[in-house]
Amino acid sequence: NAGVTQTPKFQVxxxxxxxxLQCAQDMNHEYMSWYRQDPGMGLRLIHYSVGAGITDQxxxxxxxxxxxxxxxxFPLRLLSAAPSQTSVYFCASNDRRQNYGYTFGSGTxxxxx
Amino acid sequence: xxxxxxSPEALRLQEGESSSLNCSYTVSGLRGLFWYRQDPGKGPEFLxxxxxxxxxxxxxxxxxxxxxKESFLHITAPKPEDSATYLCAVxxxxxxxxPTFGRGTSLIVHP
Numbered sequence: 001n002a003g004v005t006q007t008p009k010f011q012v013x014x015x016x017x018x019x020x021l022q023c024a025q026d027m028n029h030e031y032m033s034w035y036r037q038d039p040g041m042g043l044r045l046i047h048y049s050v051g052a053g054i055t056d057q058x059x060x061x062x063x064x065x066x067x068x069x070x071x072x073x074f075p076l077r078l079l080s081a082a083p084s085q086t087s088v089y090f091c092a093s094n095d096r097r098q099n100y101g102y103t104f105g106s107g108t109x110x111x112x113x
Numbered sequence: 114x115x116x117x118x119x120s121p122e123a124l125r126l127q128e129g130e131s132s133s134l135n136c137s138y139t140v141s142g143l144r145g146l147f148w149y150r151q152d153p154g155k156g157p158e159f160l161x162x163x164x165x166x167x168x169x170x171x172x173x174x175x176x177x178x179x180x181x182k183e184s185f186l187h188i189t190a191p192k193p194e195d196s197a198t199y200l201c202a203v204x205x206x207x208x209x210x211x212p213t214f215g216r217g218t219s220l221i222v223h224p
Contacts, residue, residue, distance in 0.1 A: 004156075031210055042216035043157075043200070050209070058211070090156050100210045101147055102202075104156030 002026050006091050006105035013081040013112045021076040021108050023091030029103070031094045032074040033058070034066065036087040037107075043090065049074055081112045116140055119201050119215035126222050129190050134218045136201030137183040144204040146184050147212060148177050151198045160199075191222045 007022045025032065033048040035058075045058030049068040063085060065077040074093075078085060088109050092102040120135045138146070145164055149157035161170040163179040170177045174195060176187045186199055198219045202212035 033211060035214075040216065043214040045211060048209075048211050092156075094210065096210075099162050100145065100204065100212075101159040101162050102149070102157070102212070103159065106156050107154075 003103050004091055004093055004105035006089075006108050008108060009106065010109050011111070013078070013110065015081060015083060015112060017081050019078050019081070021078075021089055021091075021110075023074045023076065023105060024072050025074075025091075025093040025103070026072065027093060027095065027103065028071060029093035029095040030071075031100070032068065033092050033094075033102075034064070034074070034076045035090045035092065036060065036085075037090060038087050046076065046089075078110075083112045086110060086112045116205075116213050117201055117203050117215035119199075119218050121218060122216070123219045124221070126188075126191055126220070128192055128222055128224050131187070131189045131191070133188070134186040134199055134220070135183060136186070136215055138201075138203045139182075140203055140205040140213075142206030144206040144208070144210075145212075146179055147202040147204075148184070148186055149200040149202065151200060151217070157200055188220070191220075193222045193224050196220055196222045 004025045034046040035043040044060050047066040049055045091105040094100045094102045118137050148160040151157040161177045166181045168179050174189050178185050198217045200217045201215045204212045
């Protein structure tokens with residue numbers, strides 16, 4: 001019963017570097033989403049997916065790419081890291097079987113220097 | 114203008130001192146309203162879903178209620194382990210199943 005697994009838990013990047021945050025869920029959920037959480041800003045939606053092969057932009061998509069080739073995996077790519085992308089990133093999944101309440105991962109704390 | 118507004122931003126209580134957190138929303142139609150608890154350094158944890166005005170849900174010392182424009186999370190006789198940030202989120206009727214979150218209320222319960 002792993003739920004939603006995010007890796008890595010911590011990461012430090014230099015400005016301009018790229019990286020991929022991994023997210024996997026084992027609950028066969030339809031929806032998967034990426035959020036960033038900053039002090040005083042709450043959770044802001046970056047990208048989301050309503051099923052394999054389907055993705056869409058959220059509130060703050062610039063600088064990030066996603067793909068969903070399988071139901072289980074939803075990686076988030078930072079194309080060219082900037083200090084403004086320093087944040088805590090959460091992946092979440094939901095499904096009509098649990099009335100669309102989210103199951104969240106434990107988060108990735110990213111620092112861009 | 115935020116669609117989901119939570120108040121207060123922060124709340125300090127003494128152990129046993131009951132209180133309520135507020136979540137007001139401005140979506141035209143509500144599909145569902147969710148409450149989550151978030152401990153420091155962890156992801157939010159789902160607590161409740163409410164669907165229609167008048168509905169109530171309970172879990173231990175927590176009770177969530179819903180009216181047409183707001184929800185309350187009542188905390189009865191809180192304990193220090195209830196200290197956390199409580200997040201509210203709404204799904205708009207007719208939209209996607211992706212909710213919009215409020216900024217949260219940080220609750221600290223002193224022993």
